[in-house]
Amino acid sequence: xxxxxxxxxxxxxxxxxxxxxxxxxxxxxxxxxxxxxxxxxxxxxxxxxxxxxxxxxxxxxxxxxxxxxxxxxxxxxxxxxxxxxxxxxxxxxxxxxxxxxxxxxxxxxxxxxxxxxxxxxxxxxxxxxxxxxxxxxxxxxxxxxxxxxxxxxxxxxxxxxxxxxxxxxxxxxxxxxxxxxxxxxxxxxxxxxxxxxxxxxxxxxxxxxxxxxxxxxxxxxxxxxxxxxxxxxxxxxxxxxxxxxxxxxxxxxxxxx
Numbered sequence: 001x002x003x004x005x006x007x008x009x010x011x012x013x014x015x016x017x018x019x020x021x022x023x024x025x026x027x028x029x030x031x032x033x034x035x036x037x038x039x040x041x042x043x044x045x046x047x048x049x050x051x052x053x054x055x056x057x058x059x060x061x062x063x064x065x066x067x068x069x070x071x072x073x074x075x076x077x078x079x080x081x082x083x084x085x086x087x088x089x090x091x092x093x094x095x096x097x098x099x100x101x102x103x104x105x106x107x108x109x110x111x112x113x114x115x116x117x118x119x120x121x122x123x124x125x126x127x128x129x130x131x132x133x134x135x136x137x138x139x140x141x142x143x144x145x146x147x148x149x150x151x152x153x154x155x156x157x158x159x160x161x162x163x164x165x166x167x168x169x170x171x172x173x174x175x176x177x178x179x180x181x182x183x184x185x186x187x188x189x190x191x192x193x194x195x196x197x198x199x200x201x202x203x204x205x206x207x208x209x210x211x212x213x214x215x216x217x218x219x220x221x222x223x224x225x226x227x228x229x230x231x232x233x234x235x236x237x238x239x240x241x242x243x244x245x246x247x248x249x250x251x252x253x254x255x256x257x
Contacts, residue, residue, distance in 0.1 A: 005031075006039050010048050013058045020055040050188060057188060080209040080233035080254075085109040087231050087254035088171060088207055094118055096168045099197050100127055102152030102190070103173030105207045113137070121165055123158060123193055125151045140165065147187065154189035162196050170201035172227070174208050176215030179243070182223035183208075184216050191219035198226050205229045213240075224249050 005028055012027055013019045019027075024036050040056050043049045049056045085108035092098055092109070094116040100106050102124035110127045115134040121142070122128050128141035144158035172194060174183040183206065185191040198204050204227040213236075224230075224247035231252045236244065244251050 006043060009036075009039055010043055013043075013049050013056055016058075018052075018055065018057045024055065080211075081105040081108045083233050083254040084207050084209060084231050085112055087252055088205060089113070091169065091205060091229075092118065092171065093169075097121065097166055099167045099170040099201060100124060101170070101172045101194065101197070102127065102150050103207075105209065106171060106173050109171065109207070121167065123153045123190075123197075125153060142193070145189065147190065150187065150190065152187075152190050152193075154187065154193045158193055159196060162193070162200065165200075167197060167201040169203045169205065170197050171205050171207065172198065172222070174206060174212055174222075176212050176217045177208060178214055178216040179240075181216035182220045183227075185219050185221055186217040188219050191221040194221040198222050203228050205231060207231050210234045223247075 008027065009019075009024055012024070021033060021036055025031060025033070028036070040049065040051050043056070044051050049058055081104060084105055088109050089112050092113060097119045098121070100110060100120055100122040102122070106124060107127055107130065110124075110130045113131065113134070115136050118131070118134070118137045119140075120127075120131050120137060121140045122131070123142045125141065125146055128139050131137050131139045140161075142153040142158035142161050144153045144161075145155035146153055172183075175186055176184045178184070185194060198221070204222075206222075206227045206229070208230065210233055224244055227247075227249055229250045229252060230244060231254055233254050235253055236251060241251065
């Protein structure tokens with residue numbers, strides 16, 4: 001009976017992408033909220049769903065398939081990403097606690113960092129490995145669930161570790177930016193990590209090449225008002241520059257060499 005009920009709940013959430021507690025209670029014959037939360041907790045531990053304040057989301061609906069495989073994205077716009085990374089390098093200072101987000105542009109930045117006394121916190125598995133080769137660099141990887149699409153750690157374990165660290169500066173990446181959606185990600189769990197980092201960091205720098213403009217993915221993790229600097233590879237539209245100015249965001253256009 002227990003397994004049948006949980007299978008029924010899982011099938012319903014997968015079919016509808018999400019469900020409220022009320023819907024699930026009706027589905028299961030008005031069982032108690034406590035019983036439902038135990039079922040949802042078990043399904044979340046299995047990696048089938050992600051609990052929310054009022055119900056649950058299907059992991060199928062929040063996986064970052066729209067972003068494409070990391071190996072494919074790493075081969076796109078490489079000159080622009082290198083230019084952005086070169087411009088961002090000067091802001092990553094030794095002795096500061098710096099958070100490096102996951103992503104191919106951030107990986108280009110990691111490759112450029114010299115063997116100095118950096119303290120780096122990162123959600124990027126490949127970034128952690130890259131920087132661990134530097135003898136003087138102290139690296140903290142968030143850990144948790146890892147995505148094959150983004151090579152990013154996320155989930156409850158990663159969020160718990162973030163509670164224990166201080167972040168002087170965060171260098172972030174985005175999968176898309178639009179006027180209505182702000183900075184967006186294709187993964188709910190990864191957007192939660194990004195949101196938490198931005199809230200903790202004293203200064204936030206966003207790296208974004210022009211291919212991300214006017215692109216909106218399902219989960220918003222920040223707006224212009226949440227960041228301090230935007231580094232991109234080409235001049236922004238007049239309208240977007242005005243929005244950035246109103247939000248007190250410094251815009252730096254990286255030059256390709």
